[in-house]
Amino acid sequence: MVTFFVFCFFSKIMTERLLIKALSGGKNTKIITLNGKKITKMPSALGKLPGLKTLALQNNLIPKVCPELCNLTQLTTLNLGNNLLEEVPEEMKYLVSLKNLHLAGNRICRFAPGACDGLQNLILLNLNNNHLTQLPQEVNRLKSLTHMSINFNQLASIPRELCFLKNLSELQLNYNELKCIPEEIKFLKKLQKLLLARNNIGVLPKELCDLKKLRILDIAGNIIRIFPSGFQDLKLREFYCEGNPLFLQWPEIAKQQENVWSLQEITSRFVINHPAENNPFLMDAMEWYPEIRRIISQRKTCAVCGQYFITTWLECVQFVPPPKAWKISKNLQLVPVRALVCSYKCFTQRDPNLFGIARV
Known part of the structure; x- marks a missing residue:
């Protein structure tokens, strides 16, 4: 001291x-x-x-x-x-x-x-x-x-x-x-x-x-x-990215589900997949009803068909190889990337590296 x-x-x-x-x-x-x-x-x-x-x-x-x-x-x-x-x-x-x-x-x-x-x-x-x-x-x-x-x-x-x-x-x-x-x-x-x-x-x-x-x-x-x-x-x-519980490629059989859409979903899909400039009625509707613009702003893109939709039929994971330019963590062979599918029809036509995510 x-x-x-x-x-x-x-x-x-x-x-x-x-x-x-x-x-x-x-x-x-x-x-x-x-x-x-x-x-x-x-x-x-x-x-x-x-x-x-x-x-x-x-x-x-x-x-x-x-x-x-x-x-x-x-x-x-x-x-x-x-x-x-x-x-x-x-x-x-x-x-x-x-x-x-x-x-x-x-x-x-x-x-x-x-x-x-x-x-x-x-x-x-x-x-x-x-x-x-x-x-x-x-x-x-x-x-x-x-x-x-x-x-x-x-x-x-x-x-x-x-x-x-x-x-x-x-x-x-x-x-x-x-x-x-x-x-x-x-x-x-x-x-x-x-x-x-x-x-x-x-x-x-x-x-x-x-x-x-x-x-x-x-x-x-x-x-x-x-x-x-x-x-x-x-x-x-x-x-x-080491030390994360990343999704691994593990195929599972998906049970068929019927495509049951609400009237709002059907209408929304029609609107967002048909450009307004080609349809004066749709253009007027979006101008007078802000709710339509809000719904359209929430649109998603199907990973299979590329069409826009609002309600997701199934959330999927797509496994892609990391770009060669990346210096990556050891043992990272495939990167799990989120993908969305709009219908069962698209899911049956998916890429072999695209899998549905089972929710427990």
Whole structure:
């Protein structure tokens, strides 16, 4: 214990000397590094260095930031990793030039109100190894963000607002408690790397297939059984899915069922399979009855005949070989992809790699 206090005493002296040296440089001081100094309080003297560009204070014992941090409006990199912070502090909103923010290895469980307000130039946000259970809606204010890493937290969901960060190219959410991915993920048009390993995700949204620039996808260790239709068309370079209970190719005989459709289904199939521009009556009906447009918007495509329909006769799984360009998990020989069939007639004419999914 005595040794520890002696170490802390000398660390404090060294810290003060480093600060004095930095202050002697005045406005010309650009970088301060005080890593692993057992600092228990962020030095208020930092407020006298408005021209500071980089501040590294990781591996200390800092529980909160000092108010003077607000003066560092030219700061571009701040590293407070491995400290004792319990929130993303409100003072962050004053760091209008900040591009890189490292807060990994703290005890962060919340964002202070307004913390995201001024971070319009933030490019990288690292919140790994914290205690976050949710993200605030205000995360959508990080307009310039390209890299977000929130591995090893306790997130139960992703706010749809996160999906409006149009510049995001890398999103890491490994080792959380996620159960689903919002369909708004389709708006992350620049996303190239998505890591979702070791969560509780059971279904991937079909909108994931809209991510044309996605190159790396890791969903290992979830509870996914089947992938959305069109998944095999993604231009991935790396795909990892080990540890999921994927459907395996196991043929079963399907019992014949009569095709009994409601009048709404019959009408809907007629409307959506006959373009309105060729039928003035249908065009007028869709204009005057919004309900018709709503029903049509829910249309699906039969995997066999290619016709549109509303009510699914049978949900199927189609086994397709992974594209040769994909670097894949070991033992992944066939990718189970969701497919829908509109009638028994189509089911009897299906491809030999298309199987009905038995519901227990």
